[in-house]
Amino acid sequence: MPRVILVEDDHTIRRLAADALARAGFDVDSAAGAMEGLQLVVKDHPDLVVLDLGLPDLDGSELLRMIRAVSQVPVIVATAREDEGSMVELLDAGADDYVVKPYSGEQLTARVRAVLRRGGTETAGADLVVGGLVLSVTARDVRLDGELMDLSPKEFDLLRVLMERRGEVVTKRELLADVWREPYGGSERTVDVHLSWLRKKLGETASEPRYLRTVHGVGVKLVEP
Amino acid sequence: MRRRLRVLVLAVTTLVATAFVVPLGILVVRQADLRARTAAERQAQDVAATLVGVLVAASGEPSLEEVSAALGPLPDGVGVILPGDGSIGAMTGGEAVVATATTEGRAVSAYVNGGWELAFPVVIRSGVAAVWVRVPDEELRSGVLPAIGLLVALGAVLVGVAQLLADRLGRSMTVPMTELAAAARRLGAGDLDTRVDVVGPPEVEAVSESFNWLAARLEVLLAAERESVADVSHRLRTPLTSLRLQAERIADPAERESILGQVSRLDAGINEVIADARRPSEAPATADLAAIVSGRARFWRVLADEQGRAMTVEVPSVRVPVLLAEKELGAMVDALIGNVFTHTPAGAGFSMMVEEDGPGLIVSDSGAGWDSDIDPFERGSSGRGSSGLGLDIVRRTAERLGGNAYAMDAPQGGASIVVRFGPSAAGDWVGG
Numbered sequence: 001m002p003r004v005i006l007v008e009d010d011h012t013i014r015r016l017a018a019d020a021l022a023r024a025g026f027d028v029d030s031a032a033g034a035m036e037g038l039q040l041v042v043k044d045h046p047d048l049v050v051l052d053l054g055l056p057d058l059d060g061s062e063l064l065r066m067i068r069a070v071s072q073v074p075v076i077v078a079t080a081r082e083d084e085g086s087m088v089e090l091l092d093a094g095a096d097d098y099v100v101k102p103y104s105g106e107q108l109t110a111r112v113r114a115v116l117r118r119g120g121t122e123t124a125g126a127d128l129v130v131g132g133l134v135l136s137v138t139a140r141d142v143r144l145d146g147e148l149m150d151l152s153p154k155e156f157d158l159l160r161v162l163m164e165r166r167g168e169v170v171t172k173r174e175l176l177a178d179v180w181r182e183p184y185g186g187s188e189r190t191v192d193v194h195l196s197w198l199r200k201k202l203g204e205t206a207s208e209p210r211y212l213r214t215v216h217g218v219g220v221k222l223v224e225p
Numbered sequence: 226m227r228r229r230l231r232v233l234v235l236a237v238t239t240l241v242a243t244a245f246v247v248p249l250g251i252l253v254v255r256q257a258d259l260r261a262r263t264a265a266e267r268q269a270q271d272v273a274a275t276l277v278g279v280l281v282a283a284s285g286e287p288s289l290e291e292v293s294a295a296l297g298p299l300p301d302g303v304g305v306i307l308p309g310d311g312s313i314g315a316m317t318g319g320e321a322v323v324a325t326a327t328t329e330g331r332a333v334s335a336y337v338n339g340g341w342e343l344a345f346p347v348v349i350r351s352g353v354a355a356v357w358v359r360v361p362d363e364e365l366r367s368g369v370l371p372a373i374g375l376l377v378a379l380g381a382v383l384v385g386v387a388q389l390l391a392d393r394l395g396r397s398m399t400v401p402m403t404e405l406a407a408a409a410r411r412l413g414a415g416d417l418d419t420r421v422d423v424v425g426p427p428e429v430e431a432v433s434e435s436f437n438w439l440a441a442r443l444e445v446l447l448a449a450e451r452e453s454v455a456d457v458s459h460r461l462r463t464p465l466t467s468l469r470l471q472a473e474r475i476a477d478p479a480e481r482e483s484i485l486g487q488v489s490r491l492d493a494g495i496n497e498v499i500a501d502a503r504r505p506s507e508a509p510a511t512a513d514l515a516a517i518v519s520g521r522a523r524f525w526r527v528l529a530d531e532q533g534r535a536m537t538v539e540v541p542s543v544r545v546p547v548l549l550a551e552k553e554l555g556a557m558v559d560a561l562i563g564n565v566f567t568h569t570p571a572g573a574g575f576s577m578m579v580e581e582d583g584p585g586l587i588v589s590d591s592g593a594g595w596d597s598d599i600d601p602f603e604r605g606s607s608g609r610g611s612s613g614l615g616l617d618i619v620r621r622t623a624e625r626l627g628g629n630a631y632a633m634d635a636p637q638g639g640a641s642i643v644v645r646f647g648p649s650a651a652g653d654w655v656g657g
Contacts, residue, residue, distance in 0.1 A: 010463055016470035054463065080462040101462035102469045102492055187615060189528075189563035196528040206531050 002047040002116055006030040007037035007063070008078070009056050017050070020105030021112065034058035034066075041067055048116055049075045050108070051095075061093055068094035074115045078103065100181050107177040114164050114178070128163040131224040133202075133211060135163050149201055154179060158194055162212070162222035171219035195220060226402070227395035234391035235384065242380035253372040261365045262334075262341055268303060269345045269358040272296065276305060276356065280349050289313065302359040308352030319344065319357045327353040341365060401425030405436060417444040454502040458495045465492060510550040514646065515540040515579050517551060518586060521558040522577060528566065535574035541581045547646045548626055557622055560615030561588045561642055568592060573639070583628075586644045589635035619644060 004026045008014040011032070018028045029044060031037035034055045041049060049067065053060030064075060074096040079086065081100075090098060097115050099108055118137070128135040132145040140156060142149045151159065157179045162170060172188040180186050195212060204210040210225040279287060279295040287295070289311040296305065296313060304314035306323050319342050326333040326344035330353060334343040340361040347354045401424050411419040420440060423433045469488045475481040522538045529536045547554055558577075565575045569592030578587045619642075620630040627647030635641040 010467060012467040013463070013470060016467070016474065020470065020473070078466075080459040102465035102488065104469055105473050187560070187563045187567065189566040190559070192566065193525055193528040193563075196531050197524075199531070200527050 001025065001027045002112075003027045003029070003044065004048045004050060004112060005037065005040050005044065005046040006050045007034065007040075007055065007060075008050070008052040009033060009054065010052075013052075017105065017108055021050075021109055023105075024109035024113075026109075026112065034060070034063040038063060038066055038070075041071055041073060045071075046073055048112055049073055050078060050099075050112065051075055052078045053090075054080065061090065064090070064093050064095060074118075076108075076111055076115055078108075104177065106174070110174060110178055114161070117164055128160065130163050130166050130222060131211065133159075133163065135160055144202060151201065152197075154194055155198055155201070158191075159198060159222075162220070166222050166224070169215045169219045169221045174219070227392065227399050230395040230398075231388055231391050234387050238384045238387040242383050246376045246380045249376050250373045253376070254366065254369050257367055257369045257372075258341075258365045261360050261367060262343075265302075265341070265343055265358040265360045268300075269343055269356045272299070272303060272305060272358075273345050273347050273356045276347050276349075276354065286349075286351055302361070304357040306355045306357060308349070308354060314357075316357060317359070318342070319359060323355045323357055326355050398426055398429060401429045401433060405429070405433060408436065408440075412440055412443070417447065451502040454498065458499045458502070461495050462492075465495070510548075511546045512549050512551040512554040514545040514547045514554065514584055514586060515543070517554045518558055518577055518579050521555055521562065525559075525562045525566075529575075532566070532571040534566075534572060537574075537576040539576070539578040541579060543581060545579055545581050545584045547584060549622070549646075553622065557619050557644070558586070560619050561586070561644070564588075564616055564642070565590045565592075569639070575639075583645050585628075585646065587641055588644075589637065589641040590639040591635070591637050592639040594634055594638060595632055595640045616642070623647070 002025075004021055006014060006018050006021065006028060008017065008030065009032050014030050014032065018030045021028045029040055029046070031040050034057050037049070037051070037055075040046070051060050051064060051067075055063065060077065060079075064077065067073065067075060075094065077090050077095040077098045079090070079098055079100060087098060096118075097111055099111050128137065134143045135156075136142070137160065142151055142156065142159060158175065161175060161178045172191040175191050176182045176186045176188065180190065195214075196206075199205060199209070199212050202211050204212065206214060211222050213221050213223055215221060275296055276292070279292055283291070289307060292305070292307065293313045299305070299314040301315065304312055304316035304319065306312045306316075306327070308327075318338050321337070322333045322335055322342045322344040326346045330346050330348070332343065332345050334341065340359050342360075343358045345356040345358075347356060401421070405421050408419050408421045417440060420437050421433045423430050423437070425433070465488060469485065472481060472484040472488055475484060519538060519540055522536065526536055549557075562575075562577075565573075565588060569575070569590050573590055573592045575588065575590040578589075579585070580587070616630070623630045623644050623646060628645035630642065630644045633641045633643060
């Protein structure tokens with residue numbers, strides 16, 4: 001059972017988020033402050049850390065640097081700021097992913113699963129491969145049968161999530177949460193139109209699918225043709 | 226200010242030039258007159274001396290012919306009158322001055338008949354002779370006109386040079402003021418980076434420095450205000466996370482969805498506040514409605530084709546500027562198109578028409594039309610794979626621009642949404 005440490009100062013969020021992760025099958029321990037969190041990381045060797053940035057005793061980004069100094073454990077940062085500058089700064093500082101408040105329990109667990117998948121069964125930063133489709137996370141490019149695909153940033157993120165969860169039906173709401181970071185907002189039609197473009201660029205149609213299979217009333221899954 | 230300065234300098238220099246040119250002109254006239262008369266007097270004296278010499282050299286009273294031969298040919302306007310009505314030279318008039326000179330035995334002059342006449346008495350044996358000289362007006366005023374013309378020209382040059390200097394001086398004062406006014410307008414329009422060069426007279430420099438200080442201060446205060454609003458909004462996200470996680474634990478699905486929906490709307494509201502606070506305070510951006518609609522139509526066409534929907538787009542061939550950033554306008558168009566896909570079945574066609582006047586956008590579909598019990602613009606009224614926020618944002622954005630958005634029945638029986646973007650932004654167009 002993957003061990004997750006949740007560092008969050010808000011008592012209610014800590015309790016509920018830990019509960020959501022526990023119900024999703026993770027072994028969760030939590031800390032209310034930066035120092036306590038750092039001790040847990042050093043002592044327990046967790047598989048993943050969920051780190052809130054707004055901690056009372058130390059800024060979360062400072063804690064992130066301290067964690068990086070002693071461990072390579074994957075870290076998901078929970079932040080109230082979603083501007084690009086803050087995100088780039090956090091990722092450069094060593095975060096593996098981030099969730100923007102107000103996140104849902106489902107969104108948090110999906111992120112944890114995705115990061116663990118990348119850091120566990122696959123080596124972090126390694127290419128994702130499904131059939132003739134090869135996605136390089138680090139280079140942010142995708143090749144289809146060796147040919148470089150021309151994808152928009154959203155199409156890339158969409159394909160990445162679907163490739164990370166290959167064979168699983170992913171709901172449009174999950175995609176809105178994971179790709180658009182709008183777990184409750186947004187329109188599923190936005191997902192539809194991006195999926196249409198992906199199909200077109202993958203050289204397939206909804207009636208004659210290869211990689212992208214629509215599961216009516218549920219969502220979409222990416223499979224090896 | 227420049228015009229006033231020029232008028233003032235024109236008045237002063239004209240007065241000064243007049244004060245000099247008029248007396249100088251009078252002096253020139255008098256000098257010319259004096260010069261001509263002096264020359265005539267000298268001529269009369271020369272003739273008189275010659276006449277006296279002839280008379281002294283003669284043994285008796287010489288005859289008129291002898292005197293005439295001795296004097297030689299006299300120039301025009303010079304005559305000699307001998308006692309007994311004999312005269313030498315072509316004389317025109319002069320009887321009055323000659324009579325007075327011979328009678329009174331003194332030189333007599335007078336301005337008569339378009340000229341000046343001088344009679345000079347010469348006493349001879351048989352009585353009193355007279356030398357008469359006449360100077361016509363033309364000769365009295367000889368050289369006057371060119372001299373006066375030169376004076377007037379010099380006066381005009383003086384006035385002209387003064388005007389030029391006044392204009393340069395006016396420019397040095399007004400250009401910084403004009404630039405200051407333009408900078409103030411730019412600042413008012415939201416360009417907080419605007420500054421002015423500190424140039425010009427000391428008073429204008431002081432105003433320019435104050436303006437630059439004010440702009441810098443405004444920028445700092447506004448940035449702090451915006452950051453404060455954004456920060457407060459960010460802090461609201463933590464209790465909102467708690468609320469969302471708690472709502473997810475509610476057992477009753479209907480109640481859970483209802484509360485989660487409210488949380489989403491609250492989240493969207495906070496996002497809007499943050500976006501507004503972070504929106505650059507530059508002059509309002511403009512986007513071309515025609516280009517955006519065409520672009521978004523191309524983006525959605527792939528899904529429309531997949532679902533067998535006929536899509537028609539009518540846009541004018543000219544730019545239709547709207548006072549919105551391209552991203553914001555694109556999001557509005559996406560919300561309208563997404564609404565059609567959400568509320569009409571696959572196969573239902575739709576059209577988008579951009580109207581230049583208004584400007585406006587009409588999105589019509591061939592679906593089942595509006596359900597009279599539902600306000601499509603009401604938040605959260607969708608529930609069909611959409612947050613229902615899109616049309617509400619469309620309406621509020623249109624209203625912010627002074628326009629509106631409303632639903633109506635489409636001509637082909639489906640539903641239409643009309644969006645008016647307020648007064649035309651043609652005058653504010655800055656796009657490429």
